[in-house]
Amino acid sequence: MAEPSSKKQRxxxxxxxxxxxxxxxxxxxxxxxxxxxxxxxxxxxxxxKNGYDTVQKICMNKALESDNGNPPVFSPPALRVPGAGKxxxxxxxxxxxxxxxxxGDRTGMAGDxxxxxxVAQLALTALDLANEVHDSHHPIAVAKYYEExxxxxxxxxxxxxxxxxxxxxxxxxxxxxxxxxxxGVEGKYMVGKQLTYADTTIWQVLDGCMFAFPKEMxxxxxxxxDLLQGFYESVKSEKGLKExxxxxxxxxxxxxxxxxxxxxxxQ
Amino acid sequence: MAEPSSKKQRxxxxxxxxxxxxxxxxxxxxxxxxxxxxxxxxxxxxxxKNGYDTVQKICMNKALESDNGNPPVFSPPALRVPGAGKxxxxxxxxxxxxxxxxxGDRTGMAGDxxxxxxVAQLALTALDLANEVHDSHHPIAVAKYYEExxxxxxxxxxxxxxxxxxxxxxxxxxxxxxxxxxxGVEGKYMVGKQLTYADTTIWQVLDGCMFAFPKEMxxxxxxxxDLLQGFYESVKSEKGLKExxxxxxxxxxxxxxxxxxxxxxxQ
Numbered sequence: 203m204a205e206p207s208s209k210k211q212r213x214x215x216x217x218x219x220x221x222x223x224x225x226x227x228x229x230x231x232x233x234x235x236x237x238x239x240x241x242x243x244x245x246x247x248x249x250x251k252n253g254y255d256t257v258q259k260i261c262m263n264k265a266l267e268s269d270n271g272n273p274p275v276f277s278p279p280a281l282r283v284p285g286a287g288k289x290x291x292x293x294x295x296x297x298x299x300x301x302x303x304x305x306g307d308r309t310g311m312a313g314d315x316x317x318x319x320x321v322a323q324l325a326l327t328a329l330d331l332a333n334e335v336h337d338s339h340h341p342i343a344v345a346k347y348y349e350e351x352x353x354x355x356x357x358x359x360x361x362x363x364x365x366x367x368x369x370x371x372x373x374x375x376x377x378x379x380x381x382x383x384x385x386g387v388e389g390k391y392m393v394g395k396q397l398t399y400a401d402t403t404i405w406q407v408l409d410g411c412m413f414a415f416p417k418e419m420x421x422x423x424x425x426x427x428d429l430l431q432g433f434y435e436s437v438k439s440e441k442g443l444k445e446x447x448x449x450x451x452x453x454x455x456x457x458x459x460x461x462x463x464x465x466x467x468x469q
Numbered sequence: 470m471a472e473p474s475s476k477k478q479r480x481x482x483x484x485x486x487x488x489x490x491x492x493x494x495x496x497x498x499x500x501x502x503x504x505x506x507x508x509x510x511x512x513x514x515x516x517x518k519n520g521y522d523t524v525q526k527i528c529m530n531k532a533l534e535s536d537n538g539n540p541p542v543f544s545p546p547a548l549r550v551p552g553a554g555k556x557x558x559x560x561x562x563x564x565x566x567x568x569x570x571x572x573g574d575r576t577g578m579a580g581d582x583x584x585x586x587x588v589a590q591l592a593l594t595a596l597d598l599a600n601e602v603h604d605s606h607h608p609i610a611v612a613k614y615y616e617e618x619x620x621x622x623x624x625x626x627x628x629x630x631x632x633x634x635x636x637x638x639x640x641x642x643x644x645x646x647x648x649x650x651x652x653g654v655e656g657k658y659m660v661g662k663q664l665t666y667a668d669t670t671i672w673q674v675l676d677g678c679m680f681a682f683p684k685e686m687x688x689x690x691x692x693x694x695d696l697l698q699g700f701y702e703s704v705k706s707e708k709g710l711k712e713x714x715x716x717x718x719x720x721x722x723x724x725x726x727x728x729x730x731x732x733x734x735x736q
Contacts, residue, residue, distance in 0.1 A: 267647050273659075274643045276640045293583060316554065320562065323562055354609060357621075358609050373543045376532070381540075384540065
């Protein structure tokens with residue numbers, strides 16, 4: 203787990219999350235890692251006045267750099283770390299799995315030198331599933347409305363629910379079940395003996411799926427009890443996460459990656 | 470660049486690539502990294518007799534482990550490194566970006582301690598584009614034939630060509646152009662002063678797009694000359710890559726991620 207934060211860190215958050223305001227979205231796995239590690243951060247668009255201007259300026263410009271001499275950002279989220287860049291400037295990095303890897307190494311949320319690659323592969327796979335779920339309501343064009351691709355969304359959602367969910371859930375559940383053999387704690391953690399960002403990221407994607415496809419996920423609970431009941435409930439009550447999930451920092455799902463369209467759920 | 474390989478490494482390749490035989494696919498960014506670094510490897514399914522049996526046994530089973538006590542693999546590619554795991558066993562890791570990150574750190578293909586996060590974010594973004602291009606012929610269901618989702622593929626491909634390509638290409642070209650300001654070599658490399666796996670991975674995805682959408686990419690060459698002409702040609706002639714691309718180890722595109730369906734190209 204994370205080292206206890208110093209007083210300086212508490213008053214001057216070293217990590218700045220740059221993401222769209224008002225939705226959990228692709229920023230949420232990053233928030234969960236930091237909350238579980240007990241590391242303070244500044245969620246710029248949600249916490250600062252005119253914060254979204256800053257996010258747009260750094261992450262959504264058309265320039266040759268994002269900020270402080272760092273390369274451009276393709277799209278939010280990005281992480282800015284004042285003082286961590288060249289010549290004492292800020293470091294700006296992007297892409298959720300990359301940010302998780304950077305923070306994982308610095309907060310004790312990535313396991314040991316070997317486990318970190320297992321943690322990374324699990325988080326990457328969970329984020330792949332999140333991408334597929336996004337495409338369940340946008341299979342044809344990201345920039346068009348759902349209503350313009352509603353029929354195609356039904357076909358895509360059916361495939362995700364019937365073929366992709368069992369494949370992903372089987373993989374996560376088998377990893378969980380095999381963790382004890384690898385010297386870890388079975389049932390609670392995917393890798394090793396303590397919480398890593400593999401757990402928090404998988405948990406977030408499962409939680410999003412429960413919001414988007416409540417009927418489908420309810421039906422799957424009996425099929426994957428270790429994952430969708432044991433693990434899911436256990437992660438939710440981890441120190442740091444329990445407090446966060448009850449706080450108003452935890453944003454509600456709305457029109458982001460995870461959307462609840464009853465016509466796309468199991469009928 | 471990579472340290473010259475020792476004689477032992479040359480006779481006993483330390484890195485084993487586990488992937489489907491006969492296609493470049495998701496294994497190709499890994500091959501390009503290793504070829505450019507001059508590091509020997511064993512491409513199990515293409516080089517060993519009954520090699521694909523080994524790949525299937527390790528990467529496509531339904532067990533609680535992949536091999537040697539390592540966690541399951543969701544799907545190929547995986548990397549096996551004999552002796553690098555716990556108690557001197559083999560380490561098995563999966564997910565292309567994770568394998569690139571592991572190998573990048575060990576072959577000098579990832580830049581310095583700060584640049585490695587920029588390299589990772591660029592490779593992740595190139596692999597996101599590859600995923601979108603895969604969906605250009607499979608927008609509804611991975612397990613169904615293209616012919617069963619041909620109409621939807623036309624809509625998806627149009628969006629990718631008209632909206633997504635310019636967004637990705639602008640991002641890569643601006644990163645390339647801004648590299649000089651960050652102390653690197655402009656035009657040749659995305660990050661820093663020497664080849665990294667950001668370059669080889671982006672190159673591979675651009676090359677795949679040129680195969681899949683020849684008319685579209687030809688038309689885009691004038692719009693993004695630094696990326697699609699200067700950078701593309703320059704990477705192709707890098708030491709290690711030039712020899713590899715002329716060898717029979719470089720596999721032809723066929724029915725993988727990048728497919729040439731003229732009806733999906735610019736008309």
